[in-house]
Amino acid sequence: MMLLHCEKILHQGEKRLGMQDEDFAATQNIEGTTVRLWFRKTELTVKAMYQPILDYLSKYIELTDTEAERFKSFLKHRKLRKRQYLLQAGDVSTFETFVAGGCLRSYSVEEDGTEHIVQFAIENWWIGDLYSFLSGAPATLNIDAIEDSDVFTIDKSDLERLYREIPKFERMFRILFQNAFVAYQQRILSKISQTAEEQYIEFIGKYASIEQRVPQHQIASYLGMSAETISRIRKQQSKH
Template sequence: MYDAILAHVGQLIHLEPDEADYFTSLLRYKLLRKRQYLVQAGDVCKFDSFVVRGCLRTYFVDERGSEHVVQFAVENWWTGDLYSFLTQSPAAYNTDALEDSELLQIDQASLDELYRRVPKFERFFRILSQRAFVAAEQRVIATISQTAEERYRNFLERYPALDQRVPQHLIASYLGFTPEFLSRIRKQKTTRKP
């Protein structure tokens, strides 16, 4: 059950067997059925969650009731409301399962103890945080400076498998346009193929 997360961690830090055992002893398994919430806006996000299998989305609902997708999470990704998790304050986002999903979770107290007992995990999570920050910055720049067609093409290049796993209206929401507009872009893309 822990092979995927240990391989994921092993890409950034080397763990001795006793460190790996300690780390996995802190994790809890969570099964989410399709459409089930991991966290809802207003609740406190109690766990940082690693996706072993499945697909989830993180989104917020504006004052008009429209949903805005801010993140998808598939295998080997971490998900949840990070601000809520770190501060133990109410979540601004909802995260729910788009497919039946299996997660491994760690709570804040266990994570702090992990940092104390195996300090190299601070490096691991720092690198993840840096990568997430850079990705968020790139997304802001793309939203400001790229055409809708360019944003969609870049989405497909960066996340090729998601196009087949995630409903088109959610991809449109993630990219910041309507499903109808995404449908036009996709139609133009298919008609341009040689």
């Protein structure tokens, strides 16, 4: 937190010339004189901004303050508007993305415009075109925001550098990539062996509260069902 200015109060509610919206004031009595101390929120805001991803990391690895600062130096923070692209098919994916807030999806599009959703990503999930990221080939997936979202991206070159400087990150990301492979395999098996209702129940268990955040037709696209089938399952579930 940065102290910008200290002045004797002349008029209550007065905003000092040149102050910005992100600045704030606190009053204090010093030797019988009420003064106003002007602060800048930037430092506090930045600390809070990184907290979701640092909290996530703490579940897997323990970082020193120096290591945490080094990791943060590799991150790029982005705010996405609803429907804004993070990645478009045909581009090479050079980064992985952590969702700090909001909801994103990855999907392919057929020539007739039909969408096939591969993944949803809500808070504390990673999303990307893993094939493009690892191989350097053009992405086959689009990634966009279903709602206004906050994300952190880390470039592949920076990730490799992070592995060398702080080896514990290599183990953590290896586990994440392994988990992603297992998730895709389980999804294929679910599609082969489960009923439509069982797939839907499994989906809701995996994506908490997603029903309230994602349009029904997108859930249907992800599950490879029609919107009418989803509607029927929901009606059956409401009777239980």
